[in-house]
Every structure is written in structure tokens, then in C-alpha cells.
Amino acid sequence: MKQIAYYPGCTLYTKSKNLDLCARETAQILGVELKELETWNCCGAIYSTVQDDLANQVAPIRNLIEAQKISNKLVTLCAACYNVLKRSNHNLFLPENDIYRRRMMNFLDTEYDGKTETVHYLEVLKNDIGFENLKTKVKTNLDGLKVASYYGCLMLRPSDELNFDDPDNPTMMDDMFAALGAEPVEFPFKGECCGGYVLVDKPDVATRCSQTILESIVDAGADCVATTCPLCQYNIDNQQKLMSKQFNLPVFYFTQLLGLALNVDQKILNLDNHYIDPKPLLKQKGLLK
Amino acid sequence: MKSDKKRIGVFVCHCGINIAGTVNIPEVVKRLKEQADVIEVIDHQYCCSDPGQNLIKETIKEKKLDSVVVACCSPTLHEPTFRKTVSSVGINPYNCEIANIREQCSWVTDDKEKATDKATKIIKTIIKKVEHDEPLTPITIPVTRKALVIGAGVAGIQTALDIATAGYPVILLDKNPSIGGHMSQLSETFPTLDCSQCILTPKMVEAKQHPNITLMTYSEIESISGYLGNFKVKVRQKAKYVDWDKCTGCDVCVDKCPKKTPDEFNHGLTQRKAIYKMFPQAVPNRVVIDAPNCLYLEKGACRLCEKHCPFGAIKFDDQDQITELEVGALVMATGYELLDKQMLGSYGFGKLKNVVDGLQFERILSASGPFMGEVKRPSDGKIPEKVVFVQCAGSRDPENAMAYCSKICCMYTAKQAILYKHRVHHGEPIIFYIDVRTGGKGFEEFYKRATDEGVLYIRGKVSKIFEKGDKVIVWGADTLTGKKIEVEADLVVLSTAMKPAATKEFAQLLKLTQDEYGWFTEAHPKLRPVETLAGGFFLAGACQGPKDIPEAVAQSSGAASKVIGLFTSDTLEHLPVIAGVNEDMCSGCGICIDVCPYKARELVTTEDGKKRTVKVIEVLCEGCGACSAACPVGAAQQKNFKDQQIQDMVKGGLE
Amino acid sequence: MENFEPKIIGFICKWCTSAGADLAGTSRMKYPPNMIPITVFCSSRIDPQYILWAFKNGADGVFMGGCHPNDCHYQDGNYKTMKRIPILKNLLKELGIEPERLRLAWISASEADKFKKTITEFTESIKKLGPLSINDK
Structure with a gap:
């Protein structure tokens, strides 16, 4: 089986176990082993924009170097990890950062040529496995489920560094859901900020951001939301209790719905770990017994 | 080769401090006097000034010079000046050369030290060149006194009328079935609010009726050959499937045609038939069949137009026709297009029905437009109560689209907002802008009028446009108050950037240069704005850069006057710096014939019939020198760029 | 080596590269003054022999500038140059001249910045290569 280096990150080990476990399991079914790095550390969490950020960048770069033991690709799921790992590598190998790179290598006491390409699990599904191929592997067709794919900000921007999908009109997750038989729903806020960054500081602002997104998703007629980012998931799911309007809209990780389509064990899907219980919806759609 | 040595004089210009500020001129003069084989070296503050030129003339006479080197600015600027100066005292102009020690040094x-070294070396290379320069006389060539104007918008029409009125025949060509261009689509024009069609259609008719103007509509350039004064242009007249000699433009066929397709003239806001007239005032007032949409031509059944045409004008077996034209000059008047809305992702990718571009809104405002001048929105025909105008949609936006300012949008947006307000009195026009630029006669007053009439200006860029129910939501920032703004609009008008209509392929076909965005490059940005570097090609209107109507018309008259100037004589002088053949050395191998891009060389047998050699058709030679580089024996020598000269120049630059 | 000032000959075409160089001047861009420009009508005028001649007469580097492909003022002169230069580069190797000492670039009349960058970079690279060794002999 093809092995690709895998970086789960901290949240996927704790709060977002369902994002992590579903990914590992579905990859296995689709013929790819997400091989977790032997040792890993914090991704850096927030991409640093200060002038001298050597200390901040050491963390992500160390993970990228570690990945080389397994493959030239490093798969990650959390949108924040993806953003930080990919941009750190990009930044380190800019021609103007020659001196900075040497300092980094001196500090880490190693050599690294920048060959580790950070990819998102969605990209593995699209490019390594292929959505057409995925279609043939579906056991439970998600027919009749209207899914709003919410990408959030970190996957898409800055687009010239991440090069993930069109920042104004991303379609990768929608295409995946179409392959699973679900109906992707168009709405204008696919890449808008959920407010997660200010959740602690200004919860009212954060709630307003996610409420705007949810409103447009409901207007568009979606049954549920799918996301890639633990922070977005928490913010859109958990914060519904604080909103001025009650939506009662389940918020999935995309890997959960993928797992559902591939008949992954319910224990792994972990559908109890949600504020808005998604089970009634899935039962109503005949996707869950 | 001359046996006696040349008497060369060198004049080094200070150009104020432009040269003297970096180059140590006395030192240059000293070194040249010591090291170069010249009669005299003199420096002057401004060689191009009258005293400077007089100094050159006096020195030539006094020192009996036969060749001159002027070390100054780029030869593109003052080469003609100094060549004229020396020829006034009897020196052949081609024995005067320029050493460029300003722009390139x-x-x-x-x-300063290195600049002085470099200047000395540059001058030395030119001295070496002059040593072997021959006196040359320009070659005389005939001029076909007939012009071709490509593009029949207001710029093309104006150019054609001006040239025709001066008495020279003009062919006015357009790719569309009718002349008129974008101006015929506009509602009213800023800042006077004249009706656009009312002022344009008389000009269109005048162009049609002018005895010196031949219209060639629905036509495209196929190929072009020749040179200044003597072009041969192949034009493809697209099959119209209608005999225009018989057609009267009565529109019976249009009524009967069952096939509908989006109307390009209304930018897709309405449908037209497969047989159609571009717009009611079309000139020529004739119909054409759009073959890909015609049921008969595509699927073999229908022929309703043929059945109902009272004049038997339908001609289903019509074919494209190739016509070869002989003209002396070409004027580009290919104009602009608007940036495709699909380029603007955050403004809805052109997918939102109630987000239109500037030209679409012109059609909505136009009395002959899709709603007969009533302001309605495309999705449901409702009268929009709140209209948001977004300026700089794709202009001044180097990250996503164009870096330049499209120049006309500030004014036309103000105009559209005023016109909207005139039609929908209780309506609320809101304009988002980065800056309002009102540099033009009456423009600032017009902007003031817009604000006085109740148009709300918000300074800030729009970040996102999306649909919510039947409203269009606009997110923007008010940078003056620092607040985020959300507007629930009924209709959004994007002032999308202007971009050149001429494609890269078209420019390459004509061998014209374009800038990075595709605007045609003028010969000089300030002093030769209507000419191109290619002889015989002139520019009119917005094909050179964003322009409003008066500017386009002014430039068109400028281009026309250049053409008229060219046509005042029936002959022209051709640059004599051409490649010749040394018959004694030529082995008749013919390699030079293959490399010549102009077919200026041909293989002949010498008069005594003993040997094959190459003959040069001097008029066709443009002096690129490719043959000189290719000739294996050195028989092909470009005049004043001989092998010996270039090799000596290299030496001069390395001494 | 630190103070080595290379001698560079630049064969540039009148319509594009020389005009681009003029624009660099008009825009007051700064680049090393080592290159001595020789303006010809078209890059296709340059017989490869001249380049060898330049090396023989003491040049440490030779620069060739022409119009972009398809933009040649003389229709296709630059295509001739495009073919000639790689052949000559192969030959240079055999003569013991580093092929990097010959640089061909397409620079249009509007690309002042490219001209500046190319010349700066080329001059630097020749500085790194040092003086042309055949000239020492």
C-alpha cells in the first residue's frame, strides 16, 4: 500500500478525533496509508508575519524535515496546519531568504532542500485517488443530502502561496461530495472568515461572522455543513447556541461524510461529538440506521 | 575603400549636467585627442542648440572635416538633427554618426570614473564606424496614395473622413456588419449628455456617402506584405449569405426568422435572430446571416428568410471573399473591449444576473436598448430602487487584473448615475470609488453635478458581491469613516476595466508592438503618439490606451494628418543603409536569398553569362543585415555596417 | 579578483533592446557600466565571427539582445539569432571559453527593467567567472 507521511496536529489528537480517525480509515479503504510522523511537534499554529521569526518557523520546518523519512509529501487535515506548513516551506525557499535559510539550517543542524510538499487530504483524494475512482468505491450513496462545503479562510489564502483552489470560487470539496452522490450547495461565503480567530477575545464578533455564514447556507437550502477546519467546525457548530437565530444545522468534518459513504464503522465516525446532533438528519435521509 | 584617411571631428555634448554630471567631459576630450585618429575633438554645453550646431558647422569648414561623430543623447532623438546640420555644410548625412553617451551611459x-571610461569607449566605437562610412543617397520609392483604416468606431470613422476630405481614397474596414463601434452602443455622453447615437449617426452616414471612402464591413485582415507606401493587404470579407446589392434592409426576414440567440450589440441582455441587423441605424443598413446559428446552414431545414425576402436577396451559397488591396498607409483604430466579468471572482464571476458591466448598463439606459430606455434590471424587469456602481472593477488592480487606470470610468459612472436618477427619481445611486479623477474639460463640474443631484459617493473598494434572495448584497469599506458597509442593492454596475480589442495574434500579423496589456505601442510616448515604429502604420483612438471620445477623435485627426502628410508626395525616400553585393566575391550560392525576410535578393546570371550572382532589389531591402551575417564569403555587405566596421567597433570598445 | 572589472561587448538591436536600454536611461535605472553597447539594426546582423572576434580582442563577456520572438522588426531576424547562438555556444566550449560568457536575451523596447536586471546579473556572473583565460596567454 502506498505510504504518505501524515501530520495530524494537536487538535486532531484531542478535540477533533473524528476528523483524524475518519481520514486514516477512509484512506486505508481507498488504498493509501497515512503514515503518521514518528515524532512531530506543534505546526506553529499561526503563520508568523514578524520580521525575525526564526523561532516561530523552526517548528513547522522541523515537521517537514521529519516527513522526508517517509515521503516527499506531507498530508495534513487541519486547515491551520496546512496553511502554516505550506507557507513556511514557501517562505524559507524564497530566493531573498538565503541568509535566513542558512541560519535556520545552522540552528537545526541539518540540511533540507525544501522538497516536502504539504498537501491537504482533499488534494490526495482528488489527485492521488481521483474523484472518478472514489465514485466507484462508494458503498452508501449520499443521494439526497444537500451539503454546503465551507472552506474557510486558511485553506484558500494567500492563494499565490497555497495554490489550493480558486480563493473566490473553490470547488474541490464540492466535487468530492458530488462524487459521493451528495448535492453540493452553492452559497457566497465558502471562503469567508468564521471569526474563529477572535472567538476568545470578541465572542460577539465571532458569533456574528459565523451566523452570517450559516444564514446564507440555510438560505441556499442546505441540510448540513461540511468543513475541513477544527476551529471553523467548533465555531459554526458550538456557537449556534449563542446565536440570535436557531438554525439547528449539523456541521460535519468532510471526512465524516466521506466515512459514511464508505461505510466506516460508526465508532470511528463519532457522530456524538457534535453540539447539533447530526443523527436525526442522517436517519431522515436514510443514511443511518 | 578609400585610400586617403578620413578627416573626423568629434563633438562631445554636456547636455547640461545630464551627461557632464556623471561623465568627466574634459577627460574624455583629452583621451580622445590622445588615443583616437581624429582631426578635432570639441565639447559643448548643448550641441543640439543653435550655437552648438553652428560650432559644428564652423569646425567642419575650418578643419575641412568630412566625417562627424556627435557624442550626445540617443540617436532616436537627435540623429536627424545633426545629420541635417552637417549636410547643410556639404557633408553626406550618413557620414555623421551619434555616440549615445546619455541614455546608455x-x-x-x-x-563618475567608470562612466567616463564607458563614454570614451562608446565614442571610440563610433569613430571606428565612421572611419569606413560611405556617403549614401536615399533611395526613392513610389507611394500608393490610398489608406486603409482598420476599425470603424468613432476613431476609424473620423480618420477616414479626414483623409477622404483631403482628397485621398480610404478603405474603412470593420469586423462587424455595421460601422459605428462602441459609441453606437452608448446612451448619452459625458459631460454634456449629448445623445451618443444622435451625434454619431450623421458621421456614419457621411462616411458611407463620401465619394473617397469605401466601406468594407464584416471583414478581417488575412495577411499583409510590403512596406511603407506600398502595402499589399489581403482582406477576408466574411460570407453574409445575403446579396447586399439586392437587400434593402427592410427587416422582413428578421421578423420571420425562427432562431434566436443572445444579441452581442445588447451584450446578451436581449435575443436577436440568426438573420439580423446589428442595430436599427446600422450603416450599411443591411442584414447578415450568422451561419452557426442559422437553422438552414447548420441543420439543412428552414429557409424562411429566403421564402419571405421580397427582393430575392438571400444567398445561401455565399462564400468568404478574399480581396487584395494596395494601400500606402494603415491606420489602426481597433479600439477597446471591457474586461470580462468572469475575471472578477469576488464580484460574482459574471454569474449574477443583476450585476452588469458599464456597456450593459449603457444599453439599459439607451432609448433603443432592451427596455426602450426605461431602467429595469435584467433578472425580472423590475425597476431597481437602489443601484450600486463599482468603479475600478479590474482597473488599478495589479493583483487580479489591470494595473492601469481605465480613465473613462469616473466620468461615465457619474453620467450613468445621473441618468439613472433622471429616469428613476426616487432611486438611490451609490458609487464606490478609490479616487474620482476629473481631469478634463467640464469634468469636475460634472462630478459636482452628480453629487448635487443626489448621487452618493463612498470612498472605498468593494470586497464582495453576492445574491441574497432577489437582492444583490454589496460589501465594501468606507475608508473615510473606517467602517464596513453593506448595501442591499437591486442592481450593481461594474465599471470594468478597458482592455485592448486587438489580440496578440492580430498585432503579430501586422508586426506591430504592444505593451504588456496589449495596447499598441506608439513611436514615442510624448512626441510621436500617433505613429508606430513600423513605417506606414498609425494609431487612432483607444487601441493605444484608454481614451474618451474627444481624445479618440483628436488622435484620429492626428493620425489622419500624418497619413495626409505622407500622401502629399507620390514618392518617398527609402533608407539607403541597405545590403549590397560584391559581384567579384559572390559565388552565387544563394544562402542570402533564403535568409532575406523581404525577398529583396534574387539570383541572376552576370551580363557576360559567365557566372551566377545575386541582385538586390534595393527598395525592398530594409537593412536588417541578416544576409551579411549569413554570407559565407563576405560578398553581402550592409552599407555602413560592413564586416570591417563592426569588427573595428568591437576593437574600439575593448581598447 | 575582487576588483576585477570585466570587459563586455553588447550587440543590441536598434528596435527593441537598444530602445529598452534608452528607456532604462530615461528612467534613470542604474546598472554596471561595463558593457559597451554596439547597436546594429537587427540581431541577425551579428555574424558569430564577431563574437569570437570580441573574445579574441579581450572581451570577458558578450551580450546579445534582440526583440522577443515574433516581435522582430525584420519579421524573423531574431529566429536566425536564436539558432546561431546555441551552435556558437557549443563551439565556445571546444575553444575553452565558458559558454556562460555569451548571453542572449530578448528585451523589448518597454522592458527597461529587464534590461537593467539582465545586464546587472550578466556583469555579476562574468565577474564571478573572472577574466577570460585565453586572453592571458
């Missing part, structure tokens, strides 16, 4: 370095 003093302005590009701060190191």
Missing part, C-alpha cells in the same frame, strides 16, 4: 551609472 551617463544616466545609468553613478560612478
Whole structure:
């Protein structure tokens, strides 16, 4: 089986176990082993924009170097990890950062040529496995489920560094859901900020951001939301209790719905770990017994 | 080759401090006097000034010079000046050469010592060249006194009328079935609010009726050959499937045609038939069949138009026709297009029905437009109560689209907002802008009028446009108050950037240069704005850069006057710096014939019939020198760029 | 080596590269003054022999500038140059001249910045290569 280096990150080990476990399991079914790095550390969490950020960048770069033991690709799921790992590598190998790179290598006491390409699990599904191929592997067709794919900000921007999908009109997750038989729903806020960054500081602002997104998703007629980012998931799911309007809209990780389509064990899907219980919806759609 | 040595004089210009500020001129003069084989070296503050030129003339006479080197600015600027100066005292102008020590030396370095070295070396290369320069006389060529104007918008029409009125025949060509261009689509024009069609249609008719103007509509350039004064242009007249000699433009066929397709003239806001007239005032007032949409031509059944045409004008077996034209000059008047809305992702990718571009809104405002001048929105025909105008949609936006300012949008947006307000009195026009630029006669007053009439200006860029129910939501920032703004609009008008209509392929076909965005490059940005570097090609209107109507018309008259100037004589002088053949050395191998891009060389047998050699058709030679480089024996020598000269120049530059 | 000032001959075409160089001047861009420009009508005028001649007469580097492909003022002169230069580069190797000492670039009349960058970079690279060794002999 093809092995690709895998970086789960901290949240996927704790709060977002369902994002992590579903990914590992579905990859296995689709013929790819997400091989977790032997040792890993914090991704850096927030991409640093200060002038001298050597200390901040050491963390992500160390993970990228570690990945080389397994493959030239490093798969990650959390949108924040993806953003930080990919941009750190990009930044380190800019021609103007020659001196900075040497300092980094001196500090880490190693050599690294920048060959580790950070990819998102969605990209593995699209490019390594292929959505057409995925279609043939579906056991439970998600027919009749209207899914709003919410990408959030970190996957898409800055687009010239991440090069993930069109920042104004991303379609990768929608295409995946179409392959699973679900109906992707168009709405204008696919890449808008959920407010997660200010959740602690200004919860009212954060709630307003996610409420705007949810409103447009409901207007568009979606049954549920799918996301890639633990922070977005928490913010859109958990914060519904604080909103001025009650939506009662389940918020999935995309890997959960993928797992559902591939008949992954319910224990792994972990559908109890949600504020808005998604089970009634899935039962109503005949996707869950 | 001359046996006696040339008497060369060198004149080094200070150009104020432009050269002297970096180059140590006395030192240059000293070194040249010591090292170069010249009669005299003199420096002057401004060689191009009258006293400077007089100094050159006096020195030539006094020292009996036969060749001159002027070390100054780029030869593109003052080569003609100094060549005229020396010829006034009897020196062949081609024995005067320029050493460029300003643009390519003093302005590009701060190191005075090195600049002095470089200047000396540059001058030495030119001295070496002059040593072997021959006196040359320009070659006389005939001029076909007939012009071709490509593009029949207001710029093309104006150019054609001006040239025709001066008495020279003009062919006015357009790719569309009718002349008129974008101006015929506009509602009213800023800042006077004249009706656009009312002022344009008389000009269109005048162009049609002018005895010196031949219209060639629905036509495209196929190929072009020849040179200044003597072009041969192949034009493809697209099959119209209608005999225009019989058609009267009565529109019976249009009524009967069952096939509908989006109307390009209304930018897709309405449908037209497969047989159609571009717009009611079309000139020529004739119909054409759009073959890909015609049921008969595509699927073999229908022929309703043929059945109902009272004049038997339908001609289903019509074919494209190739016509070869002989003209002396070409004027580009290919104009602009608007940036495709699909380029603007955050403004809805052109997918939102109630987000239109500037030209679409012109059609909505136009009395002959889709709603007969009533302001309605495309999705449901409702009268929009709140209209948001977004300026700089794709202009001044180097990250996503164009870096330049499209120049006309500030004014036309103000105009559209005023016109909207005139039609929908209780309506609320809101304009988002980065800056309002009102540089033009009556423009600032017009902007003031817009604000006085109740148009709300918000300074800030729009970040996102999306649909919510039947409203269009606009997110923007008010940078003056620092607040985020959300507007629930009924209709959004994007002032999308202007971009050139001429494609890269078209420019390459004509061998014209374009800038990075595709605007045609003028010969000089300030002093030769209507000419191109290619002889015989002129520019009119917005094909050169964003322009409003008066500017386009002014430039068109400028281009026309250049063409008229060219046509005042029936002959022209051709640059004599051409490649010749040394018959004694030529082995008749013919390699030079293959490399010549102009077919200026041909293989002949010498008069005594003993040997094959190459003959040069001097008029066709443009002097690229490719043959000189290719000739294996050195028989092909470009005049004043001989092998010996270039090799000596190299030496001069390395001494 | 630190103070080595290379001698560079630049064969540039009148319509594009020389005009681009003029624009660099008009825009007051700064680049090393080592290159001595020789303006010809078209890059296709340059017989490869001249380049060898330049090396023989003491040049440490030779620069060739022409119009972009398809933009040649003389229709296709630059295509001739495009073919000639790689052949000559192969030959240079055999003569013991580093092929990097010959640089061909397409620079249009509007690309002042490219001209500046190319010349700066080329001059630097020749500085790194040092003086042309055949000239020492």
C-alpha cells in the first residue's frame, strides 16, 4: 500500500478525533496509508508575519524535515496546519531568504532542500485517488443530502502561496461530495472568515461572522455543513447556541461524510461529538440506521 | 575603400549636467585627442542648440572635416538633427554618426570614473564606424496614395473622413456588419449628455456617402506584405449569405426568422435572430446571416428568410471573399473591449444576473436598448430602487487584473448615475470609488453635478458581491469613516476595466508592438503618439490606451494628418543603409536569398553569362543585415555596417 | 579578483533592446557600466565571427539582445539569432571559453527593467567567472 507521511496536529489528537480517525480509515479503504510522523511537534499554529521569526518557523520546518523519512509529501487535515506548513516551506525557499535559510539550517543542524510538499487530504483524494475512482468505491450513496462545503479562510489564502483552489470560487470539496452522490450547495461565503480567530477575545464578533455564514447556507437550502477546519467546525457548530437565530444545522468534518459513504464503522465516525446532533438528519435521509 | 584617411571631428555634448554630471567631459576630450585618429575633438554645453550646431558647422569648414561623430543623447532623438546640420555644410548625412553617451551611459551609472571610461569607449566605437562610412543617397520609392483604416468606431470613422476630405481614397474596414463601434452602443455622453447615437449617426452616414471612402464591413485582415507606401493587404470579407446589392434592409426576414440567440450589440441582455441587423441605424443598413446559428446552414431545414425576402436577396451559397488591396498607409483604430466579468471572482464571476458591466448598463439606459430606455434590471424587469456602481472593477488592480487606470470610468459612472436618477427619481445611486479623477474639460463640474443631484459617493473598494434572495448584497469599506458597509442593492454596475480589442495574434500579423496589456505601442510616448515604429502604420483612438471620445477623435485627426502628410508626395525616400553585393566575391550560392525576410535578393546570371550572382532589389531591402551575417564569403555587405566596421567597433570598445 | 572589472561587448538591436536600454536611461535605472553597447539594426546582423572576434580582442563577456520572438522588426531576424547562438555556444566550449560568457536575451523596447536586471546579473556572473583565460596567454 502506498505510504504518505501524515501530520495530524494537536487538535486532531484531542478535540477533533473524528476528523483524524475518519481520514486514516477512509484512506486505508481507498488504498493509501497515512503514515503518521514518528515524532512531530506543534505546526506553529499561526503563520508568523514578524520580521525575525526564526523561532516561530523552526517548528513547522522541523515537521517537514521529519516527513522526508517517509515521503516527499506531507498530508495534513487541519486547515491551520496546512496553511502554516505550506507557507513556511514557501517562505524559507524564497530566493531573498538565503541568509535566513542558512541560519535556520545552522540552528537545526541539518540540511533540507525544501522538497516536502504539504498537501491537504482533499488534494490526495482528488489527485492521488481521483474523484472518478472514489465514485466507484462508494458503498452508501449520499443521494439526497444537500451539503454546503465551507472552506474557510486558511485553506484558500494567500492563494499565490497555497495554490489550493480558486480563493473566490473553490470547488474541490464540492466535487468530492458530488462524487459521493451528495448535492453540493452553492452559497457566497465558502471562503469567508468564521471569526474563529477572535472567538476568545470578541465572542460577539465571532458569533456574528459565523451566523452570517450559516444564514446564507440555510438560505441556499442546505441540510448540513461540511468543513475541513477544527476551529471553523467548533465555531459554526458550538456557537449556534449563542446565536440570535436557531438554525439547528449539523456541521460535519468532510471526512465524516466521506466515512459514511464508505461505510466506516460508526465508532470511528463519532457522530456524538457534535453540539447539533447530526443523527436525526442522517436517519431522515436514510443514511443511518 | 578609400585610400586617403578620413578627416573626423568629434563633438562631445554636456547636455547640461545630464551627461557632464556623471561623465568627466574634459577627460574624455583629452583621451580622445590622445588615443583616437581624429582631426578635432570639441565639447559643448548643448550641441543640439543653435550655437552648438553652428560650432559644428564652423569646425567642419575650418578643419575641412568630412566625417562627424556627435557624442550626445540617443540617436532616436537627435540623429536627424545633426545629420541635417552637417549636410547643410556639404557633408553626406550618413557620414555623421551619434555616440549615445546619455541614455546608455551617463544616466545609468553613478560612478563618475567608470562612466567616463564607458563614454570614451562608446565614442571610440563610433569613430571606428565612421572611419569606413560611405556617403549614401536615399533611395526613392513610389507611394500608393490610398489608406486603409482598420476599425470603424468613432476613431476609424473620423480618420477616414479626414483623409477622404483631403482628397485621398480610404478603405474603412470593420469586423462587424455595421460601422459605428462602441459609441453606437452608448446612451448619452459625458459631460454634456449629448445623445451618443444622435451625434454619431450623421458621421456614419457621411462616411458611407463620401465619394473617397469605401466601406468594407464584416471583414478581417488575412495577411499583409510590403512596406511603407506600398502595402499589399489581403482582406477576408466574411460570407453574409445575403446579396447586399439586392437587400434593402427592410427587416422582413428578421421578423420571420425562427432562431434566436443572445444579441452581442445588447451584450446578451436581449435575443436577436440568426438573420439580423446589428442595430436599427446600422450603416450599411443591411442584414447578415450568422451561419452557426442559422437553422438552414447548420441543420439543412428552414429557409424562411429566403421564402419571405421580397427582393430575392438571400444567398445561401455565399462564400468568404478574399480581396487584395494596395494601400500606402494603415491606420489602426481597433479600439477597446471591457474586461470580462468572469475575471472578477469576488464580484460574482459574471454569474449574477443583476450585476452588469458599464456597456450593459449603457444599453439599459439607451432609448433603443432592451427596455426602450426605461431602467429595469435584467433578472425580472423590475425597476431597481437602489443601484450600486463599482468603479475600478479590474482597473488599478495589479493583483487580479489591470494595473492601469481605465480613465473613462469616473466620468461615465457619474453620467450613468445621473441618468439613472433622471429616469428613476426616487432611486438611490451609490458609487464606490478609490479616487474620482476629473481631469478634463467640464469634468469636475460634472462630478459636482452628480453629487448635487443626489448621487452618493463612498470612498472605498468593494470586497464582495453576492445574491441574497432577489437582492444583490454589496460589501465594501468606507475608508473615510473606517467602517464596513453593506448595501442591499437591486442592481450593481461594474465599471470594468478597458482592455485592448486587438489580440496578440492580430498585432503579430501586422508586426506591430504592444505593451504588456496589449495596447499598441506608439513611436514615442510624448512626441510621436500617433505613429508606430513600423513605417506606414498609425494609431487612432483607444487601441493605444484608454481614451474618451474627444481624445479618440483628436488622435484620429492626428493620425489622419500624418497619413495626409505622407500622401502629399507620390514618392518617398527609402533608407539607403541597405545590403549590397560584391559581384567579384559572390559565388552565387544563394544562402542570402533564403535568409532575406523581404525577398529583396534574387539570383541572376552576370551580363557576360559567365557566372551566377545575386541582385538586390534595393527598395525592398530594409537593412536588417541578416544576409551579411549569413554570407559565407563576405560578398553581402550592409552599407555602413560592413564586416570591417563592426569588427573595428568591437576593437574600439575593448581598447 | 575582487576588483576585477570585466570587459563586455553588447550587440543590441536598434528596435527593441537598444530602445529598452534608452528607456532604462530615461528612467534613470542604474546598472554596471561595463558593457559597451554596439547597436546594429537587427540581431541577425551579428555574424558569430564577431563574437569570437570580441573574445579574441579581450572581451570577458558578450551580450546579445534582440526583440522577443515574433516581435522582430525584420519579421524573423531574431529566429536566425536564436539558432546561431546555441551552435556558437557549443563551439565556445571546444575553444575553452565558458559558454556562460555569451548571453542572449530578448528585451523589448518597454522592458527597461529587464534590461537593467539582465545586464546587472550578466556583469555579476562574468565577474564571478573572472577574466577570460585565453586572453592571458
